[in-house]
Amino acid sequence: MTVPYCTPTDVRDAARLNISTTDFEAGITQMINTVSLKLDEYHNMPSGGFAVSVDTTRHYGYDAIVRGRLYLDVPCLSVTTLTNGDTVVIPSNGYRLHPRNEPRKHYIELLSSYGYTWGFYDDGEISVLGKFGYSTSVPDHIAEACAMWAGYLLKRYQGALQDATANQELGQLIYSEAIPKQVLALLRSRGPSL
Numbered sequence: 001m002t003v004p005y006c007t008p009t010d011v012r013d014a015a016r017l018n019i020s021t022t023d024f025e026a027g028i029t030q031m032i033n034t035v036s037l038k039l040d041e042y043h044n045m046p047s048g049g050f051a052v053s054v055d056t057t058r059h060y061g062y063d064a065i066v067r068g069r070l071y072l073d074v075p076c077l078s079v080t081t082l083t084n085g086d087t088v089v090i091p092s093n094g095y096r097l098h099p100r101n102e103p104r105k106h107y108i109e110l111l112s113s114y115g116y117t118w119g120f121y122d123d124g125e126i127s128v129l130g131k132f133g134y135s136t137s138v139p140d141h142i143a144e145a146c147a148m149w150a151g152y153l154l155k156r157y158q159g160a161l162q163d164a165t166a167n168q169e170l171g172q173l174i175y176s177e178a179i180p181k182q183v184l185a186l187l188r189s190r191g192p193s194l
Helices: 008-012 025-042 140-158 181-190
Strands: 056-060 069-083 095-098 105-110 126-132 164-167 172-175
Touching (some): 008 025, 008 140, 025 140, 056 069
Antiparallel strands (some): 056 126, 069 105, 069 126
8 A cells, every 4th residue: 555755745845846725636646646555666775665554464485594694675664463484473582683773674683592493384485574664653754755756746747747848948859758857866875775
């Protein structure tokens, strides 16, 4: 399910498009949902990964274990339940999330003092129930990128989806882009470190 990373009011804001009417509300909302999904895809996040509110389950096979560590395919913010591949639920004091002092965790290590090892029954998988993504609330740079990109799309629609526009004063022909340069610059300078 798509989580909107900004609101129509953010797009219509005086500092952005300065639109005081709500005539375009449904269209702007649809653009925000599309852009939010594209931001997740751009950063290889699960849907809603920049505003995680519910636990989800991800499954891992033996190929995800390297040197005794279970490497996660997307960052994890917290683990609710860790179930080994042999169906044993490992208590929270039987493992550690790493890196230790970072908000996003990338692998799980079992503690040898508790005697747990990764195990599998035939066709078994390790399942991790928890919050997977970048953050539990939308980071400012993602909200700004979402509002900027949605505003760009709205203006493209209002310009009849032209691939190019002319600036008479400067004598320039300006070609449109899939993702505006300003949005890419914002995402590259502040994007998640995975």
